[in-house]
Amino acid sequence: MCSRFPRRAAAALVALLATAASAAELRVCADPDNMPYSDTRGLGFENRIAALVAAEMGMALRYEWMPLRRGFVRKTLGANLCDVLIGVPAGFDRVLTTRPYYRSAYVFVHRRDQPARGFDDPRLRSMRLGVQLIGNDLAATPPGLALAEHGAVENVTGFTIYGEGPAAERMVEAIEHGGLDGCLAWGPQVAYFARRADPPLEVTLLTAPAGMEAIPFTFPISMGVRKADGALRDRLDRALERRHADIEAILDSYAVPRLAGGTP
Amino acid sequence: MLAAPRFAATIAACLAGVALAAPPPDEAAGWPMAAHDYANTRFSPLSDIDTSNAKELKLAFTFSTGVVRGHEAAPIVAGGLMYVVTPYPDYVYALDLAKPGAALKWKYDPKTEASAQGVACCDVVNRGGAYADGRFFFNTLDDNTIALDAASGKELWRAHLGDIARGETITMAPLVVKGKVLVGNSGGELGVRGWLTALDAASGKVAWRAFNTGPDSEALIGEGFAPFYASDRGKDMGVSTWPPNAWKIGGGTVWGFVSYDPDLDLLYYGTANPGPWNPQQRPGANKWTSGVFARKPADGTARWFYQYSPHDLHDYDGVNEHVLVDLTIDGTPRKVLLHPDRNGYVYVMDRATGEVLSATAYVPITTSTGVDTHTGAIAWNPEKEPKAGRMVNDICPASPGGKDWQPSAWSPRTRLLYIPHQDLCQDAETYEVSYIAGTPYVGADLKMKPGPSGHRGVFTAWDPVARRAAWKVEELFPVWSGALATAGDVVFYGTMDGWFKAVDARTGSALWKFKAGSGIIGQPVSYRGPDGKQYVAVLAGIGGWAGAVVAGDLDVRDPTAAGGFANVMKDLSQHTTKGGMLYVFSLP
Numbered sequence: 094m095c096s097r098f099p100r101r102a103a104a105a106l107v108a109l110l111a112t113a114a115s116a117a118e119l120r121v122c123a124d125p126d127n128m129p130y131s132d133t134r135g136l137g138f139e140n141r142i143a144a145l146v147a148a149e150m151g152m153a154l155r156y157e158w159m160p161l162r163r164g165f166v167r168k169t170l171g172a173n174l175c176d177v178l179i180g181v182p183a184g185f186d187r188v189l190t191t192r193p194y195y196r197s198a199y200v201f202v203h204r205r206d207q208p209a210r211g212f213d214d215p216r217l218r219s220m221r222l223g224v225q226l227i228g229n230d231l232a233a234t235p236p237g238l239a240l241a242e243h244g245a246v247e248n249v250t251g252f253t254i255y256g257e258g259p260a261a262e263r264m265v266e267a268i269e270h271g272g273l274d275g276c277l278a279w280g281p282q283v284a285y286f287a288r289r290a291d292p293p294l295e296v297t298l299l300t301a302p303a304g305m306e307a308i309p310f311t312f313p314i315s316m317g318v319r320k321a322d323g324a325l326r327d328r329l330d331r332a333l334e335r336r337h338a339d340i341e342a343i344l345d346s347y348a349v350p351r352l353a354g355g356t357p
Numbered sequence: 358m359l360a361a362p363r364f365a366a367t368i369a370a371c372l373a374g375v376a377l378a379a380p381p382p383d384e385a386a387g388w389p390m391a392a393h394d395y396a397n398t399r400f401s402p403l404s405d406i407d408t409s410n411a412k413e414l415k416l417a418f419t420f421s422t423g424v425v426r427g428h429e430a431a432p433i434v435a436g437g438l439m440y441v442v443t444p445y446p447d448y449v450y451a452l453d454l455a456k457p458g459a460a461l462k463w464k465y466d467p468k469t470e471a472s473a474q475g476v477a478c479c480d481v482v483n484r485g486g487a488y489a490d491g492r493f494f495f496n497t498l499d500d501n502t503i504a505l506d507a508a509s510g511k512e513l514w515r516a517h518l519g520d521i522a523r524g525e526t527i528t529m530a531p532l533v534v535k536g537k538v539l540v541g542n543s544g545g546e547l548g549v550r551g552w553l554t555a556l557d558a559a560s561g562k563v564a565w566r567a568f569n570t571g572p573d574s575e576a577l578i579g580e581g582f583a584p585f586y587a588s589d590r591g592k593d594m595g596v597s598t599w600p601p602n603a604w605k606i607g608g609g610t611v612w613g614f615v616s617y618d619p620d621l622d623l624l625y626y627g628t629a630n631p632g633p634w635n636p637q638q639r640p641g642a643n644k645w646t647s648g649v650f651a652r653k654p655a656d657g658t659a660r661w662f663y664q665y666s667p668h669d670l671h672d673y674d675g676v677n678e679h680v681l682v683d684l685t686i687d688g689t690p691r692k693v694l695l696h697p698d699r700n701g702y703v704y705v706m707d708r709a710t711g712e713v714l715s716a717t718a719y720v721p722i723t724t725s726t727g728v729d730t731h732t733g734a735i736a737w738n739p740e741k742e743p744k745a746g747r748m749v750n751d752i753c754p755a756s757p758g759g760k761d762w763q764p765s766a767w768s769p770r771t772r773l774l775y776i777p778h779q780d781l782c783q784d785a786e787t788y789e790v791s792y793i794a795g796t797p798y799v800g801a802d803l804k805m806k807p808g809p810s811g812h813r814g815v816f817t818a819w820d821p822v823a824r825r826a827a828w829k830v831e832e833l834f835p836v837w838s839g840a841l842a843t844a845g846d847v848v849f850y851g852t853m854d855g856w857f858k859a860v861d862a863r864t865g866s867a868l869w870k871f872k873a874g875s876g877i878i879g880q881p882v883s884y885r886g887p888d889g890k891q892y893v894a895v896l897a898g899i900g901g902w903a904g905a906v907v908a909g910d911l912d913v914r915d916p917t918a919a920g921g922f923a924n925v926m927k928d929l930s931q932h933t934t935k936g937g938m939l940y941v942f943s944l945p
Contacts, residue, residue, distance in 0.1 A: 124794070124795070160472075160475060161794045161795060162475045162793065163475065164909070165793075167909070167912065171910070182790045182791075182797040185790055185791070186789060186790070187915060225796055226548055226606070226633050227800070228546055228548055228793070232635065232791075232798060233798070233800075234796065237638060240638075241635065241638045242637070246600040246603075246639070247601055248601065249600065249638070250602050251602075251603065251634060251638070253523070253524065253547060253548035253606060254793060254794040254796055255522070255523065255524050255548070257522060259795075260794075279795070308799060309799060312790070
């Protein structure tokens, strides 16, 4: 028992040194398997943006991996596991957000021979469509709600966001294999898989139908830090601004559909 | 781990010759299953502790579980041992009640997968195990049912029943009936298809599995299916009452308690809410969710079904317990089941036929105006329907219902049902930006608030014949613990701020209370120890959906955390802290 105390003290000292060292470390929490955003190999566009920003800030990049599920913010920023989340909706209430560095939208993904249709098109009801299922009581994606509002439920299939591989990837595979005529999904996720499909699928930006203008189909995306970390947020804002062109290039290379209004 | 299947098979082969009789519950002395008996009464026939001496109750022994999440389990007592199942990582402890201080006899660690924690919706709870024929059965959060040798703690078999990657977990306490272990799944919010599975108690092999959505062949609905109401009759209603394919991930899980009537040879269990679709995306009654099934234990075939909340709009579920009692109603003796539902009504039903004899509000209700016992239909109030783009205030009861999982107790002496519950309403506000798994969206944010009484918790003694409360005790927080009734006419329950209370079964008058180290959401039990004395035991350890603000260190500045429950529990952390501990009491 006696030997424990020195060991503890040593551990505390190491922890202290680590804290001191971490000033030069950008600690990022990310999903270990959620392409095209992030994976442990660093192949996602958020991985690449994180590396870019860390380099710009002169900091070493360190990852803490955590599946992006219920309680993610609490278990990551909240538990001081890391300091930065690379992509959250601007104004997301749980964190302090940077200025948005891109803005994207929900999109309609379809084969070239299946033209894009508006929500008011009655033919929509006969199309076999996929939507993402949020898995939270009363929650739905904006286009999922819009389909329900327009009576298109009979041929709509839900793809749960938890499962083997991203829902967006599974929906694109279903379109490729003829199981779906199209899907309505969050642009940055689904466009990546749509471009890799053989042949590549069409991606059309969606806008809110008449009467549902209160529901946003577009979301500006920011980085997120703890609410008390205003200084870090400001440094990230400066880095995002300076590397804006590089970030645009990364987003282009992942086929992230974008709208104006995401410029820091 | 590679050797495990062969090992399990060997054990199973050794046991195959052993006849597994229905457990004759050692009712006088022990507490062999979570609800004490098949009828789910939670009534102890012991009467040493009574209304005159309960004030002398003293702590006999304690045991720290080493786990700090929500402790919802009932300690199980059989054969001179007490079995305690903890929340994740689902440890099992066996305490030797004959040894001074109830010494630890063995501990079993199922090595539950850590990733299961992130999947469970409402804390990482476990509602306990079951003892039968020298074996102890329990479930793990990562979807295993495990049989242990009750004396040694040695694993006899484990059956892997679900997939945590798809959001499926198990939190319920199994029931053992006629050599079968009955187990249901959790996770309806995440796109899980609900089922009840029967495992052969000797081998762990699946005997049958009844799904609660989908075609009749998979719901084990056949010729013997005779629901009382026309609204539950028809072919493949588990498919036709949904948009195509929606039933495949439609919820209707089974995470409450199962009861059994040996005379009618019927099992009863409630099914959970439909999911994970927004109600607008799943038009239809969404069968067989938010209702009750009566099934034959031998092959799982359904005898009848009744839907408490068709097209469940408010996450009301139907999982609350079914207490099987015999009552005289309008001069006629009836075999009934009592069911205090989340939708706010106490149902009294003929358990042979599924007829609703009465459905009476036990909390203030705004979401419906009543239940028609002739058609079985609940009359929803369209004004309280949550809809995209619309703010709806004063939805009563709130999503956890008039009562959530916390099981009630029945005393055959007082003929009262003791219901631990809450009085909460909620406002559905629209459109707060959120995101999950890289997907931004806007949701209807629920914010719960105290109900009209102003008291968040109530402990009600309900007279199911007179259809009114005999008495009520109001509590600061939702009463999230189970209830225990005894032949000494003492009723026990715990509070989230850590009081374990004994009240007079006939009047509700306070008799005794003890302050535990953490809030109580467990199921109290009573047993006769090897020394001949009556004991009362309960697990403390705050958590569960209601206690997640403390157990999960939630940020109460976010009122929508824990499905909106955080908003009404902000002050809980000022009243209790985390910590799993068994407390056992007796007279001096």
